Amino acid sequence: MAIPRYWRNTQHYYNLIGSKCKKCGRVYFPQRSVCADDDSAELEEHPLSREGKILTFTVLRTSLSDPSKENTDVIVSEMPLVLAIIELEKGVNVTAPIIECEPEDIKIGSKVEAVFRKIMEKGEKGILGYSYKFRLMR
Amino acid sequence: MTNNIKAGIVSYGCYIPRYRIKTEEIAKIQGQDAEAVKKSLVLQEKSVPGIDEDTITISVEAARNCLRKTNLDPGRIDAIYIGSESHPYAVKPTGTVVAKAINADPRLTVADFEFACKAGTAAVQAGLAMVKADMAEYSLCGGSDTAQAAPGDPLEYTAAAGGALFLLGKNNVIAEIKHTCSYTTDTPDFWRRKHQKYPSHGGLFTGEPAYFKHIVSSTKLLLKETGMKVSDFNYAVFHQPNGKFYLRAAKLLGFSEEQYKDGLLCPLIGNTYSGASLIGLCNVLDKAKPGDKILLTSYGSGAGSDSFYLEVADAIEELRKGCKVPDVKHYLENKKYVTYSEMVKLGRELHG
Numbered sequence: 187m188a189i190p191r192y193w194r195n196t197q198h199y200y201n202l203i204g205s206k207c208k209k210c211g212r213v214y215f216p217q218r219s220v221c222a223d224d225d226s227a228e229l230e231e232h233p234l235s236r237e238g239k240i241l242t243f244t245v246l247r248t249s250l251s252d253p254s255k256e257n258t259d260v261i262v263s264e265m266p267l268v269l270a271i272i273e274l275e276k277g278v279n280v281t282a283p284i285i286e287c288e289p290e291d292i293k294i295g296s297k298v299e300a301v302f303r304k305i306m307e308k309g310e311k312g313i314l315g316y317s318y319k320f321r322l323m324r
Numbered sequence: 325m326t327n328n329i330k331a332g333i334v335s336y337g338c339y340i341p342r343y344r345i346k347t348e349e350i351a352k353i354q355g356q357d358a359e360a361v362k363k364s365l366v367l368q369e370k371s372v373p374g375i376d377e378d379t380i381t382i383s384v385e386a387a388r389n390c391l392r393k394t395n396l397d398p399g400r401i402d403a404i405y406i407g408s409e410s411h412p413y414a415v416k417p418t419g420t421v422v423a424k425a426i427n428a429d430p431r432l433t434v435a436d437f438e439f440a441c442k443a444g445t446a447a448v449q450a451g452l453a454m455v456k457a458d459m460a461e462y463s464l465c466g467g468s469d470t471a472q473a474a475p476g477d478p479l480e481y482t483a484a485a486g487g488a489l490f491l492l493g494k495n496n497v498i499a500e501i502k503h504t505c506s507y508t509t510d511t512p513d514f515w516r517r518k519h520q521k522y523p524s525h526g527g528l529f530t531g532e533p534a535y536f537k538h539i540v541s542s543t544k545l546l547l548k549e550t551g552m553k554v555s556d557f558n559y560a561v562f563h564q565p566n567g568k569f570y571l572r573a574a575k576l577l578g579f580s581e582e583q584y585k586d587g588l589l590c591p592l593i594g595n596t597y598s599g600a601s602l603i604g605l606c607n608v609l610d611k612a613k614p615g616d617k618i619l620l621t622s623y624g625s626g627a628g629s630d631s632f633y634l635e636v637a638d639a640i641e642e643l644r645k646g647c648k649v650p651d652v653k654h655y656l657e658n659k660k661y662v663t664y665s666e667m668v669k670l671g672r673e674l675h676g
Contacts, residue, residue: 196424201427264376302385303374303376304377304380324658
């Protein structure tokens with residue numbers, strides 16, 4: 187991921203800030219500048235809940251990391267990786283890893299909370315990227 | 325090193341990674357007698373950071389825990405100082421990411437601190453000075469680390485991860501910092517040269533002329549400057565490179581088990597370096613009552629100690645009311661053991 191693209195998204199990566207249409211109330215995540223329902227450009231920042239529930243998930247067992255760590259983005263993730271679609275509030279879903287658990291611990295409907303983790307290393311010399319991941323609520 | 329302006333801790337938060345490795349597991353790899361190591365270091369297990377955890381993520385989690393206890397607008401924080409010897413960047417402050425992750429206003433000053441294991445308390449002293457000088461309404465400061473140890477080094481048993489951050493200010497203070505002082509010398513007990521992956525140390529030299537001399541001298545200096553006696557304190561917390569050093573320092577200074585036991589977490593989480601004495605302070609604040617007096621002395625190799633005299637205020641009861649933020653006990657209890665090879669994998673050493 188290019189540095190400017192990562193940097194522009196840090197607000198929603200770090201703080202789960204979406205946007206809400208002032209006219210119809212529809213919430214978007216990631217943020218949008220124009221509402222898809224009524225074409226209104228009047229949207230405001232909308233902090234999302236940091237807790238949600240798992241709608242569905244999958245388990246990846248093939249490493250996403252680049253062992254050579256050269257020139258490419260290294261995805262910082264433990265394997266096996268559980269990727270889930272999480273409902274944070276009605277109609278607002280995010281796709282994110284579920285960490286610190288065994289895949290068999292996860293069920294559809296499980297409650298999860300957002301945590302702040304490293305997601306990317308741009309090679310050994312490049313920037314580090316941080317974002318939300320989720321873990322089961324204890 | 326203090327004045328009569330009242331200021332102190334408004335809120336606090338800590339974070340300890342979930343993974344733990346038992347001393348037995350490391351002793352098996354190092355070919356040592358686990359029971360002898362456990363007895364010698366007074367250490368059962370240590371925390372291990374996840375593959376995606378570093379000093380930045382630990383600091384953010386601690387900062388968020390700290391702020392979740394208050395209704396404070398993060399925009400009122402004027403200074404963020406974070407101490408560590410494992411800042412992920414050599415050039416780009418950890419605090420810049422923390423500031424954005426807590427939605428602080430860019431109209432603030434940020435700096436990273438370094439002084440081995442006392443970088444966190446050095447940051448607290450600087451943050452306190454900013455508040456007392458009216459250069460900051462609130463400061464957020466403390467220490468976090470993901471400590472490094474070379475495979476086979478005795479440090480491998482203790483080098484752990486964790487952190488604690490404190491919101492300092494003049495209003496709604498839950499523990500007033502009534503006095504702080506430091507004791508610093510040029511002592512080469514432990515160091516890491518530029519570009520080196522792991523630290524080096526002087527073995528037994530890290531004891532008498534380093535840890536004990538500075539902890540005892542700084543604590544005695546604080547007692548002298550405040551006119552307080554050891555018996556005046558309800559709690560005492562010291563830096564804890566291992567359990568044995570902590571206990572010996574506490575006893576050398578004349579503190580009783582009742583006073584020092586709640587500040588000692590090293591046997592369960594290892595040495596969290598810049599976070600070590602500060603997480604101990606968090607555990608004390610989780611339990612303390614208004615009026616309780618706390619003494620804290622950190623230690624950083626190189627070498628120096630910072631001592632603090634804190635008095636718990638009535639506002640601590642208000643802070644605890646309905647508080648659902650994880651306390652130290654939560655982190656001590658929520659753990660998952662890993663094997664040595666899993667620890668290596670989490671450190672991504674397998675990829676060379």
